[in-house]
Amino acid sequence: MSQLDFDVVIIGAGVIGLAIGQRLAGRGQQILIIERADQFGGGASSRNTGCIHSGAYYPSKSLKAQLCLRGRELLYDHCSKYDVPYKKIGKVFLATAPKYIDGLIKIKNLAESNGLSPLLEIDGPDIHRFEPFLKCDAALLCPESGIVDSYALMLSLVVLGGNHGLTLATRSRVISGKPEKGFWRVYTIDESGKKTFVRARWVVNAAGIWATGISRSTFPLRTIPEAHPVKGSYLQLTGPSPVSRIIYPDLIPGKISERVDATPGIDGKLRFGPSVDAAASYEDYRVADNLKERLTPLIQRYLLNYNTLKLSPDYAGVRPKIKTPGNGAPDFIFDWADEGGWLDLWGMESPGLTSALAIAEHVEFLAGETGLI
Ligand SMILES: Cc1cc2nc3c(=O)[nH]c(=O)nc-3n(C[C@H](O)[C@H](O)[C@H](O)COP(=O)(O)OP(=O)(O)OC[C@H]3O[C@@H](n4cnc5c(N)ncnc54)[C@H](O)[C@@H]3O)c2cc1C
Incomplete structure (x- = not known):
């Protein structure tokens, strides 16, 4: 010893x-x-996705909200001071159907009570002015979000x-x-x-x-x-990204809904995901063979010209979630x-x-x- x-x-x-x-x-x-x-x-x-979250939609006064807001501020400062690659590209929350508009209202209210500047409301038909390859019923734009080379x-x-x-x-x-x-x-x-x-x-x-x-x-x-490992896998797009911001469709704060985000990485590649899957172990990093088939209908909800895009399996991570009673x-x-x-x-x-x-x-x-x- x-x-x-x-x-x-x-x-x-x-x-x-x-x-x-x-x-x-x-x-x-x-x-x-x-x-x-x-x-x-x-x-x-x-x-992970490498997304610098704004802190818009975490429950008010939670540690997640407080530490995310403070962490984002510290992270942007750190990245510019020490030459860590990052981009403040912003995030668009989308409602791809009328039933998801309530989710946008919740996000907007939470963002305000968490101390963010008001998010920009976008009517569905106007989304093409911001992101020409998207379709939706309504959207919110949050300029504070970004991406970082983790x-x-x-x-x-x-x-x-x-x-x-x-x-x-x-x-x-x-x-x-x-x-x-x-x-x-x-x-x-x-x-x-x-x-x-x-x-x-x-x-x-x-x-x-x-x-x-x-x-x-x-x-x-x-x-x-109890540890509750949940796997998240990604698909990667070959070629240039059709979107310039992080895209969050159909998010309802506090609820797990079927949705797939799109994030342009710091390497310029667009990734779809993470999926939500049970992890077989804490290091279950295998991307399922049928991931593309599973995610396709969810991506088609908001991305135009989807069928012309070439997607391939990328990587997976395990979310370090926990279960607490109630x-x-x-x-x-x-x-x-x-x-x-x-x-x-x-x-x-x-x-x-x-x-x-x-x-x-x-x-x-x-x-x-x-x-x-
Ligand atoms: C799919 C996915 C997407 C995500 N996207 C984002 C995002 O976009 N933005 C964001 O803010 N967050 C995101 N997260 C969350 C973020 O990645 C995590 O919150 C963060 O990386 C956790 O860091 P950590 O240091 O606690 O854990 P880890 O990075 O897992 O580090 C724990 C370390 O402990 C080591 N270790 C384990 N056991 C032992 C032991 N017995 N002895 C010694 N060492 C040990 C491990 O090897 C590991 O290196 C995402 C997570 C996942 C999985």
């Missing part, structure tokens, strides 16, 4: 663990991020954190933690099966969809939500273990990428409140 000492151990080098590490390292904390894979960011953080974002966090002494240990899986007097022992296992531990004053469990499992093996008696759409959860000094992050699903820098700020605040920093 070997022994190392850090102020903070962060479990998981996804965008959230890295953002927390970078922020706390900047405060002079000695940080170790432990990552089970051979490099950072291979989980949900590199298998890998470049994570790389910037690794480099900035590294400048402040952040250590990233890959190929090492955290098994559990054990409280000692004034510190935590964090047990890990490497690929050869060798077990070891590190000691840290406090621990942040930012292991995405795996986080609840680590919490459960550390705290067998604690109430811990709550179909749980908020982000930040939960300190009773033992103190161990902070669990559960349910860090979308808008986790947008919110990452604000989540880091929030963790810093929570640690300050408890006197850890």
Whole structure:
């Protein structure tokens, strides 16, 4: 057994663990991020849409709304300061049939109560002035949304954190933690099966969809939500994108409806998705053979000339959702273990990428409140 000492151990080098590490390292904390894979960011953080969400449609006063709005602001600043590729291209919410217009009204009201500038209302026949290849009954335009290169974002966090002494240990899986007097022992296992531990004053469990499992093996008696992995797969369009903005059809806030978004990526490619499918495992990244057939009727609802487009299967990601009793759409959860000094992050699903820098700020605040920093 070997022994190392850090102020903070962060479990998981996804965008959230890295953002927390970078922020706390900047405060002079000695940080170790432990990552089970051979490099950072291979989980949900590199298998998403790369959309910088506006925060328009999350429940008012929820952590998702607050951290998304703040995170978006921090993210745009970070990207322009550190040359992380991004584009503020805006998002169009569409109602492709009269029954979805209520959804637009809800989005507009929520956006206003969440503090966004009023979204622009567009009548169906006018949509061609904004997006010539779309059809709809009505639309809302939100200029605040954008897209970001999530890998470049994570790389910037690794480099900035590294400048402040952040250590990233890959190929090492955290098994559990054990409280000692004034510190935590964090047990890990490497690929050869060798077990070891590190000691840290406090621990942040930012292991995405795996986080609840680590919490459960550390705290067998604690109430811990169940992980609920939901796969999202994408189709990619060959050739130039027929739309210049992010397209969100038929969204009804708080409801899961059958819909397929279209997002022009930072690489210029248009992607349709993510789909909503049960994940066979936390790393079920297989794109179903019939994805194109399934998504086609949903895309045809809003895109003109669809039949001339060439689509192929792209990639998939697993949404790190959780199930909590009686709550179909749980908020982000930040939960300190009773033992103190161990902070669990559960349910860090979308808008986790947008919110990452604000989540880091929030963790810093929570640690300050408890006197850890
Ligand atoms: C399909 C899809 C689309 C999305 N689209 C968007 C979007 O457009 N905009 C947006 O804002 N958000 C989006 N999200 C959400 C966003 O991707 C996540 O909220 C965010 O990436 C979560 O980051 P994370 O660091 O918590 O998780 P992850 O990126 O999953 O990182 C967790 C890390 O922990 C590591 N780990 C796990 N177990 C252990 C262990 N025992 N020991 C050590 N390391 C461990 C994993 O290997 C992984 O690297 C999307 C998500 C999905 C799946």
